[in-house]
Amino acid sequence: MIRRVLDATGPAEARFFLFVGAFGLVLGAIYWFVSYELAGTVLLGGFGVGAGVLGLRLRLERPPAPVKSDDRRVHAVEGAGGAETPFRDDSGRLPGETLAPLAVGLGVALGLTAVVFGPWLLVAGVVPLAWGAWTWLTGARDELAATVADDVPSRAGRRGRGAEPPATASTVSGPGRPPAAPRR
Amino acid sequence: MTAATLEAGRQGHLDLLGWIATTDHKRIGVLYGVTALGFFLVAGLLALVMRAELAVPGLQLVGEQTYSGLFTIHGTAMMLLFATPMVSAFANFLVPLQVGAADMVFPRLNALSYWLFLFGGLVILSGFLVASGPADIGWTGYAPNSTLPYSTTTGTDLWVVGLLLTGVATIFGAVNFVTTIVTRRAPGMGLLRMPVFTWSILVTSILILYAFPAITAALIMLLLERRFGATFFDPTAGGDPILWQHLFWFFGHPEVYIIAIPFFGVIGETIPVFSRKPLFGYKAFVLATIFIGAYSMTVWAHHMFTTGAVNLPFFAATSFLIAVPTGVKFFNWTFTMIGGRLTFPAPMLWSVGFLFTFLFGGITGVMLASPPLDFQFQDTYFVVAHLHNVLVGGSIFSMWAGITFWFPKVTGRRLNEPLAKAQFWLWTIGFVVTFLPQYQLGADGMPRRYADYPADAGWTTLNMISTVGAFLLALSVLVFLIAVVEALRRPADAGPDPWQANSLEWWADSPPGHHNFPNLPPIRSERPVFDAREAARAAANGEPPAGSAVAPAPAGPGPVGPAPAGGSPEAPA
Ligand code: HEM
Ligand SMILES: [Cu+2]
Numbered sequence: 001m002i003r004r005v006l007d008a009t010g011p012a013e014a015r016f017f018l019f020v021g022a023f024g025l026v027l028g029a030i031y032w033f034v035s036y037e038l039a040g041t042v043l044l045g046g047f048g049v050g051a052g053v054l055g056l057r058l059r060l061e062r063p064p065a066p067v068k069s070d071d072r073r074v075h076a077v078e079g080a081g082g083a084e085t086p087f088r089d090d091s092g093r094l095p096g097e098t099l100a101p102l103a104v105g106l107g108v109a110l111g112l113t114a115v116v117f118g119p120w121l122l123v124a125g126v127v128p129l130a131w132g133a134w135t136w137l138t139g140a141r142d143e144l145a146a147t148v149a150d151d152v153p154s155r156a157g158r159r160g161r162g163a164e165p166p167a168t169a170s171t172v173s174g175p176g177r178p179p180a181a182p183r184r
Numbered sequence: 185m186t187a188a189t190l191e192a193g194r195q196g197h198l199d200l201l202g203w204i205a206t207t208d209h210k211r212i213g214v215l216y217g218v219t220a221l222g223f224f225l226v227a228g229l230l231a232l233v234m235r236a237e238l239a240v241p242g243l244q245l246v247g248e249q250t251y252s253g254l255f256t257i258h259g260t261a262m263m264l265l266f267a268t269p270m271v272s273a274f275a276n277f278l279v280p281l282q283v284g285a286a287d288m289v290f291p292r293l294n295a296l297s298y299w300l301f302l303f304g305g306l307v308i309l310s311g312f313l314v315a316s317g318p319a320d321i322g323w324t325g326y327a328p329n330s331t332l333p334y335s336t337t338t339g340t341d342l343w344v345v346g347l348l349l350t351g352v353a354t355i356f357g358a359v360n361f362v363t364t365i366v367t368r369r370a371p372g373m374g375l376l377r378m379p380v381f382t383w384s385i386l387v388t389s390i391l392i393l394y395a396f397p398a399i400t401a402a403l404i405m406l407l408l409e410r411r412f413g414a415t416f417f418d419p420t421a422g423g424d425p426i427l428w429q430h431l432f433w434f435f436g437h438p439e440v441y442i443i444a445i446p447f448f449g450v451i452g453e454t455i456p457v458f459s460r461k462p463l464f465g466y467k468a469f470v471l472a473t474i475f476i477g478a479y480s481m482t483v484w485a486h487h488m489f490t491t492g493a494v495n496l497p498f499f500a501a502t503s504f505l506i507a508v509p510t511g512v513k514f515f516n517w518t519f520t521m522i523g524g525r526l527t528f529p530a531p532m533l534w535s536v537g538f539l540f541t542f543l544f545g546g547i548t549g550v551m552l553a554s555p556p557l558d559f560q561f562q563d564t565y566f567v568v569a570h571l572h573n574v575l576v577g578g579s580i581f582s583m584w585a586g587i588t589f590w591f592p593k594v595t596g597r598r599l600n601e602p603l604a605k606a607q608f609w610l611w612t613i614g615f616v617v618t619f620l621p622q623y624q625l626g627a628d629g630m631p632r633r634y635a636d637y638p639a640d641a642g643w644t645t646l647n648m649i650s651t652v653g654a655f656l657l658a659l660s661v662l663v664f665l666i667a668v669v670e671a672l673r674r675p676a677d678a679g680p681d682p683w684q685a686n687s688l689e690w691w692a693d694s695p696p697g698h699h700n701f702p703n704l705p706p707i708r709s710e711r712p713v714f715d716a717r718e719a720a721r722a723a724a725n726g727e728p729p730a731g732s733a734v735a736p737a738p739a740g741p742g743p744v745g746p747a748p749a750g751g752s753p754e755a756p757a
């Protein structure tokens with residue numbers, strides 16, 4: 001019965017996570033009634049709820065947009081013969097090289113070690129953390145702007161307006177362009 | 185091809201800034217792998233010191249306190265700084281390639297995971313540098329032994345902080361893997377066309393998202409208790425030490441599967457390639473993976489039988505049940521080999537070695553899952569033998585299978601075959617010689633976690649044999665390192681698909697260019713590269729376009745023909 005309901009509609013991913021969530025909830029219930037032990041019940045139940053929410057979220061996802069014919073993956077689509085395709089894919093834009101993750105990681109590590117060796121480490125950690133977080137966020141913002149700029153002309157182009165090359169495109173690279181030149 | 189030229193241009197010298205500033209999943213994968221192997225060497229060195237100490241009775245090298253530090257850091261580093269990050273290494277390099285994506289969904293977060301892991305590992309090891317010494321509480325950190333009145337070393341605090349960092353790194357990594365697998369699969373790759381390795385990573389990542397928050401919470405509580413006077417675990421102050429055991433094993437048992445399931449996936453990739461057959465029972469394998477993951481969440485308290493605080497029938501039942509899906513995988517592997525055209529290069533040797541050692545370890549594990557036997561063997565060398573049999577025999581054998589299998593993809597060069605085979609035989613012999621005697625020592629009642637044993641207990645010979653075995657294992661690792669250096673001095677000429685393999689990563693160049701794929705073959709089964717190779721062969725022989733002959737026919741009459749020029753492994757651009 002459950003199986004038929006799950007099979008009926010929705011993408012396979014949603015079914016998978018709904019199944020996992022149901023498993024967690026059922027086990028949590030069984031565990032509670034055989035043990036009356038709180039820690040394990042909370043952990044199992046929490047897992048069930050988490051996976052279930054994810055499954056529901058995927059279930060409500062819009063169906064994927066059809067792949068454009070100039071996509072570099074068009075061969076795969078043709079071969080697939082209309083088989084199940086994954087969720088929205090807007091890949092192809094990769095961030096360039098950046099030291100931000102290293103700085104954030106270093107800052108967090110130093111800051112946490114302050115618990116052992118004293119607050120001066122916290123001070124030492126704040127600097128790389130702040131610089132890293134700033135660089136990270138501005139980089140992500142520029143990338144988003146470039147993505148939007150990339151998308152708008154192609155949509156506008158069909159309506160007859162001219163397509164301007166995106167201003168910030170140098171920070172990212174897409175499938176049509178060569179990858180961003182390595183920094184030295 | 186720009187990506188390949190770029191890659192070639194960079195190969196002349198070590199591009200240091202490029203490595204530390206990278207957000208490329210392939211480079212992050214290599215960083216993870218090299219760092220994890222580095223921690224493996226450290227943890228292995230600690231093991232050699234322990235085995236040297238135990239070779240003969242009496243205290244020669246280290247005292248009990250140092251020995252406690254050694255087995256604590258050895259266990260922690262092997263589990264959480266080597267085996268778990270090694271999973272991340274394989275997954276980082278392979279998942280985007282296997283699903284046909286250009287990178288992970290969150291490349292910067294991916295880099296952050298790596299750095300948190302590296303710094304966390306260094307923080308844990310830095311315990312050796314502080315005056316009071318490293319953590320001395322065992323890798324399980326049982327409370328109340330890990331609380332302040334009992335463990336006073338600064339190293340224990342560093343252990344907690346370091347594990348928090350690596351734990352968060354692991355969680356970030358899992359988020360990245362799940363999102364990448366769910367949202368970035370190439371068109372045509374339905375869930376049931378995903379390579380079994382990627383399936384294993386999906387299940388493993390979900391396990392991580394479930395298990396690691398529990399240990400993270402427990403570690404934060406322990407830190408609060410040790411540094412800020414909270415009382416969660418110390419019974420004399422009203423805390424509950426059993427809570428630590430619940431939280432720890434809620435993480436700890438899935439952790440064992442977190443470092444096993446991906447390597448089962450590796451074996452699911454290698455055996456079909458070297459048997460020249462599709463994986464027998466692909467769907468059963470996937471289902472078994474899901475069920476192993478699911479059950480592994482429900483068995484945590486079998487480690488707590490002897491506390492008397494847990495429901496024995498519930499946990500004994502689930503612990504036995506987990507043998508069923510594991511058995512299913514055994515059928516998948518062996519039936520794939522039966523009737524296949526078998527060849528035995530190094531990756532296949534490791535895979536078959538894995539089948540034998542893992543079967544043996546699994547049987548002893550089922551023995552331990554039975555409460556009466558567990559009560560008898562608790563805290564003896566039987567447990568040490570069992571856990572190494574499963575971890576070294578299960579995960580590490582298949583890790584070597586994976587390293588030798590994908591080495592050409594990562595570096596563009598195959599490992600020297602005689603050296604790789606020598607490594608295999610040294611490791612296998614060393615493995616048996618090290619750990620088999622420990623079963624007997626355990627049955628004789630030798631306790632674990634002691635630096636010494638009485639001279640008249642009759643344990644001396646077996647301990648000496650075990651120590652000799654450990655040095656054979658070290659020799660095997662040395663041979664591996666030599667093979668790597670030898671390979672890297674050769675030109676990268678392995679080609680995209682040196683093993684005639686099945687999944688998408690073998691479509692890309694070796695090493696793959698920055699964006700992984702210039703194009704993709706049609707994906708109509710879980711073996712797209714095999715299908716493309718067959719289609720190209722059929723076309724070359726003048727046979728009719730053979731989509732229907734090599735794979736289930738697609739729903740529509742898709743234009744199936746020779747693989748697109750420039751992407752075919754036989755004719756790289
Ligand atoms: C490869 C050669 C290895 C050798 C020679 C070795 C040796 C040892 C020794 C001597 C002990 C201490 C036993 C005791 O006195 O209680 C130990 C404990 C342990 N080892 Fe290994 N080991 C090896 C590999 C591994 C690997 C690959 C892993 C995990 C992936 C691992 C995980 C552990 C764990 C979890 C403990 C228990 C630590 C504790 O009691 O807290 N070992 N090993
Ligand atoms: Cu367990």
